[in-house]
Amino acid sequence: MTAGVIDFLQLTVAGLSAGSAYGLVAVGFVTIHSVTGIINLAQGEFAMVAAFVAIALLAAGLPLPIAGLLAVLVVALGAAVVERVAIAPAAGSSVVAYIMLTLGVSITLKASVLLIEGPQSKALPAFTGGILSFGGVLVRPQDLWILAATLVAALGLYAFLERTVTGKAFRACAEQPTAARLVGVSPARMSTLSFVLAGTVGAVAGVVSSPVIQTDWNIGLFLGLKGFVAASLGGLASIPAAIAGGLLLGVVESLGAFYVSSGLRDAIAFFVLIVVLVARPGGVFGRTQAAARV
Amino acid sequence: MTRWSFRHVCALLSVLFLLAACAEEAADPVATEPAGEETVATVDTEDGGTEATEATDTPDTATETGAATATETAGDADAEEGPIRMGAVLDITGPGANLGGPERDTLQLLTEQINAAGGVDGREVELDIRDNQSREDEAATQLTSLLQEEVDIILGASRTGPSLAMRPLAEQAEVPMISLAANQAIVDGSEWVFKTAQNDRVVIEKIVAYMETQGWETVGLARDASAFGEGVADLFRDVSGNADIVAVEERFATDATEFTAQMVSLRSAGADVNVIWGIPPAAATATQAYRDLGLDTPLMHSHGIGNQVFLEVAGPAAEGVVFPIGRLLVADELGDDDPQKEVITTFVADYQEAYGAPPSTFAGHAYDAFQLAVQAFGEVGTDPAAVRDYLETAELTGISGVFQMSPEDHSGLTSDALVIVEVAGGDWTLAADQPDGS
DSSP, X not given: OOHHHHHHHHHHHHHHHHHHHXXXXXXXXXXXXXXXXXXXXXXHHHHHHHXXXXXXHHHTTOOHHHHHHXXXXXXXXXXXXXXXXXXXXXXXXXXXXXXXXXXXXXXXXHXXXXXXXXXXXXXXXXXXXXXXXXXXXXXXXXXXXXXXXXXXXXXXXXXXXXXXXXXXXXXXXXXXXXXXXXXXXXXXXXXXXXXXXXXXHHHHHHHHHHHHHOBOTTHHHXXXXXXXXXXXXXXXXXXXXXXXXXXXXXXXHHHHHHHTOGGGHHHHHHHHHHHHHHHOTTOSSSOSSSOOOO | OOOOOHHHHHHHHHHHHHHHXXXXXXXXXXXXXXXXXXXXXXXXXXXXXXXXXXXXXXXXXXXXXXXXXXXXXXHOGGGGXXXXXXXXXXXXXXXXXXXXXXXXXXXXXXXXXXXXXXXXXXXXXXXXXXXXXXXXXXXXXXXXXXXXXXXXXXXXXXXXXXXXXXXXXXXXXXXXXXXXXXXXXXXXXXXXXXXXXXXXXXXXXXXXXHHHXXXXXXXXXEEESSTXXXXXXXXXXXXXXXXXXXXXXXXEOTTOOOOHHHHHHHHHHTOSEEXXXXXXXXXXXXHHHHHXXXXXXOEEEOGGGOSHHHHHHHGGGGTTOEEEEOGGXXXXXXXXXXXXXXHHHHHHHHHHHXXXXXXXXXXXXHHHHHHHHHHHHHHHTTOHHHHHHHHTTOEEEOSSOEEEXXXXXXXXXXXXXXXXXXXXXXXXXXXXXXXXXX
């Protein structure tokens, strides 16, 4: 391969790795939005908190895999608590009120972590060390872990939604809330479930990407913004589209930083958001009509 | 419930994300303006748009307030009694946290020490430390608030951007300010502003001198996109007198986490040596990316990495990194005839005892600023003009170097203040090759 091709593939790999984390966070936005209509501004904080929980458990002497899984579990349960305590009591409020509530949750989580962990960034160790070379394209094993975790989380979510009764009830609630209610699906329970699912995927993103991004108390904002852009690419309506949106955004950022200007890296995501909202408000992968829920 | 269209929700969200970005600021009580002031610097975050204009609004307000403050103080005989009030604005949270944290600790330690020893001329030292969250606008807000409280001197900020945001306020309020940051622009042509970190110019002089000893002719540069990295490429060309010395210049955000694009670009450029100009953790993660992408060209850094955090985050990737920095990191390797040896070893021991960890070079910048201020107060009291005039001639054997201030040079350090340090065995060591024989 020529040097140019190697560079291109190298950048694509980096983009896919970063984009996986965006995609997982985006899935969190979609699961909550599709069932409850809420945009959860604390989505990035789920990832941030999970990484810090994993780091703390690791420091307490637990092996890395157990620390990681426990952290995901803790955050999934924590997300359920958040829904019960902060969101459910406000049932029937306007969209603005819900957004304010999730913003409050986000600030509370950030400030708590800042208070407990301090301002310095921390990171989990890479799951496996070394470096792999594919015909000159160098890949960190952690990049593969991130891609694999995204794949597993996405397939797991798919299996859950397609193959289990609870999953089907969840989809029913997203597609036809009234009809779902008539056949005995509780929207309140499904709302809690949506937070659990969002917490789980967010936590997975936070834990697997921690070794490469250096988690600090404020990283949730960055992940949340990128995840939101990724979810918007998919019209905030479909889980596969959210993951594809995340991967696309990661790759566009990485290539743009190299071929256009490295100084523009972070501007690219928001430029993409503006273009998508103006040209295709239903999402790149979605309908051009104003988006219906799922 | 009425269904909002997707567009409405998104428009609302963009505003909210902006709000989220400045949430802490909104929570921070901003000092109220004195009566009779027309302009208002309080942050109005009802609409995310005002955020951008705030930074430009603030200076005007501060001018009026600060100027009033200065004249009052000067005409007030009581000002030479009572506690000495030092204000500090540091990057304690945000991407500059690895700088501001140790600086805060140092200032607190020195204040305790000096008060335990009876203060300056029997006057107690009061220290008011503010966090600027590594943001320019917040630095200006906090400085304005400190100026209203009539502090006798301003220390900070930790990084160039916030320091540059503070400079015009201090100049117009006519209150002496000592920055802890690197970029020469902070003190170029200033009347009231001084600084203790080595100028980026002298750092680049040292790098270029080291390149000459190694026979390297071109440099690939990946630099911080903030004010800290601004102008670095031009300085390389200027100092070396070679317009083509910079083979490639790439940028990364201070809080960046992904560096593949920049490092691939350095790899393609194939310069003799690559320089990453940033602060940890970004500088450390960039170093990891550099190694991960298989670059084996020698790697140099700036004096921005003189912090244990760099070694911790970069790990094995840091091995072999070479960079110019003050003598603090290699205190135990200094010869007994080194004029800074005593002051450095005393500070290291005190800091280690108080905080259980060795001080970073940033802690050293704070130490120097504090000592310069105390020296001035001890000699001429707290009259701002007298303090400023004294600082322009101040001499200090400090941590970052031996200072010799002058009206033309408000930084007071030459490239002699720097040595070339290499990372070996996970620790800082004095490099074998030292340009200028230092």
